[in-house]
Amino acid sequence: MRFSIYRYNPEKDQKPYMQEYDIDVKKYNCHMVLDALMAIKNFMDETLTFRRSCREGVCGSDGMNMNGKNGLACTTHLSTLKEPIVLRPLPGLPVVRDLIVDMSQFYEQYDKVKPYLQNDKPAPAKERLQSPEERAKLDGLYECILCACCSTACPSFWWNPDKYIGPAGLLQAYRFIVDSRDTATETRLADLADPFSVFRCRGIMNCTDVCPKGLNPAKAISEIKLEMLEHTV
């Protein structure tokens, strides 16, 4: 199987280039894109550099752009991709080396939404009660693995990665806004009310299209906008 992979090591390369690899995916028993990357690294070229950990789509390490679409290498079947398989780092973030991007801006936007439960009432001796219906509102939100596939597919995030929270961060903002146990809804909404944080979303849906966990950040964003209408002056 033929691969064309983005290569760049700032220590020795003037600029990035694409490198071709042919590998016998049968021989190395490769099913997923990650299997193939590991086979290349193990048997052909140990300098090829990428992140990976869980190899089962839960840690969010190996988001990358495969044949033009963002996704996780470890859960993307080779059989679903046309040859040559073109692998590039997630778009829009600075490349550290090969398929590894610098995620700082992505994490900073996440931190900005105060992604932790806030509750100003004293905690009870046991659990805070939450009905199954209230809990169900968190489904489709809490499962985010911070892989950045969505935010790096979002044109608004590419243009304003310092000011626009981006789909991943906003998904988490909404996760706490709708949590029946969180009491900071008002300030959460107020914090997002500037022209950039939320309102740069143009509803293009790229984010939802690529999320490897089947989450829907675009929907969460429109829910936030609705909440803002309901809550603000």
Place this chain on the structure above:
Amino acid sequence: MKLATHTFDAVIVGGGGAGLRASLEMAASGLKVAVISKVFPTRSHTVSAQGGVNAALGNVDGPDDWRWHMYDTVMGSDFLGDQDAIEYMCKYAPETIYELEHMGLPFSRLDDGKIYQRAFGGQTRDFGGELAHRTCCAADRTGHAMLHTLYQKNIEAKTQFYNEWFAIDLVKAKDGIAGVIAMNIENGEVVFLKSRATILATGGAGRIFQSTTNAHICTGDGFGMALRAGLPLQDMEFWQFHPTGIYGAGVLITEGSRGEGGYLINKDGERYMERYAPHLKDLSCRDVVARSSMMEIREGRGVGPKGEYVLLKLDHLGEDVINKRLPGIRDLAITFAGVDPLKDPIPVVPTCHYIMGGIPTNKFAQVLTLSADGKDQLVEGLYAAGECACVSVHGANRLGANSLLDIVVFGRAAGLHVQQSVREGLSFREPSESDLEAAMARLNRWNTQEQGESVEVIRSELQKVMQEDFGVFRDADAMQKGFKKLEALQQRLKHAAIKDKSLCFNTMRVEALELDNLMETALATAFLANNRTESRGAHARFDYPDRDDKHWLKHSVYFGDGRITYRSINMLPLEVKAIELQAREH
């Protein structure tokens, strides 16, 4: 040698559940704390845990009792667990779970709004009676929910992180541990993190086996670090094989799927656990179920062209239960086995999952070594918590959903004890120049070696040996052969080399440093497995099929130079009567 030094009150090596719970405990204390992790914290292996976390909340079957949970844990451990530590864990379990709930962990809920609890292997009511529903969960993503919640609370607490930094080795001083040498993976910068207290929370080492449920990063780094610092490991012969790893891929299907009513069948469609363990059947302890599956396969009742696996049947649970309680499992089965469990059973096989052994500690997470006359001795400035530690609450066999509990209970205990020690004047220890050089030796060797075999060649041979000779069933012949092969590999590893010498995000260098740790872990396992001439919990030998309490009711302790000694089992819980030695019934 000029080495930059960063100074902290406490340095936590590991950003998984244990490390993040420890850092959170110290956040409000005014101590200067750093967490270092070789991956961004939410990518730690805790994120993969599925099924849940045990605590006697009694939300489902009426009043529960932590003493019953303790009884199950001791029985499950096949009496190798330390009862003072098990008592501590089970007693503080409810409180620890409520804390996590208050932090925001999105637990699944019952109709009355309380935390949902499911059945899990080995959990009973009333000291061995009916099955208990004691496992709190967030669908089948409990580890994800726990790790993200802890990380989120650490953001609020403004914890200082060294993300994508790799801890290379502990720095020894005359009177204890002075800190750790670590490398920034992004640019190769190396620093000495000096601390009053160093907490190892480096997780497991399943990657010593060919087939494992563990992530690629589970390479036993803490084990290697401890051994090279002259400290011992305990009970490393006890590896848990999970009954339901997906055949071929190794990816886990949680025991929670049997807790929800799924069961295993052989090629004749027989629910064989009814034959092996009539009382708890598919929810017997993991060692029992894994051995039963292996017996089915060995005796020709396995499924598939080579009869190499068995099947996990879930379709009878119905769409509703599967989609609500086991949605992640359904995705994994579709992606990695090509099977939709709504319709067809999943091909599974016992797969390496968890190391019960580790760095010996007391219940305050303080690391222990043995003095020349065989007495427990505290290692000043060093703590360990989570899967890398052996406190020991799991003994010879861990109960499902007791590890997520272990990591938060003892992560917290470590945080508490460090604060107290610093208040009481725990100071820094000063390493000499040669102590620092010793901790740099490994990195220097990989940096300078030009020619040699690749990391992959040695790693894959090591994994093959462990898989073939130290698996679910063991015997002296295979183990001794395996042991010889490991020794040869150890020699070859000394001359292995990496071609990539770049300073920029060099993952090959990281893999090389990890391979050293895999080797140390594999050797510790091989030494102790070969040495223990009985069967207990997960250590099952054909040549010594019975438990032998007369000779082996004790922890094995291994030092890196091959020395083996023993520690006695703690049978002295504080508040309750010790659970007396008895046969484990199935």
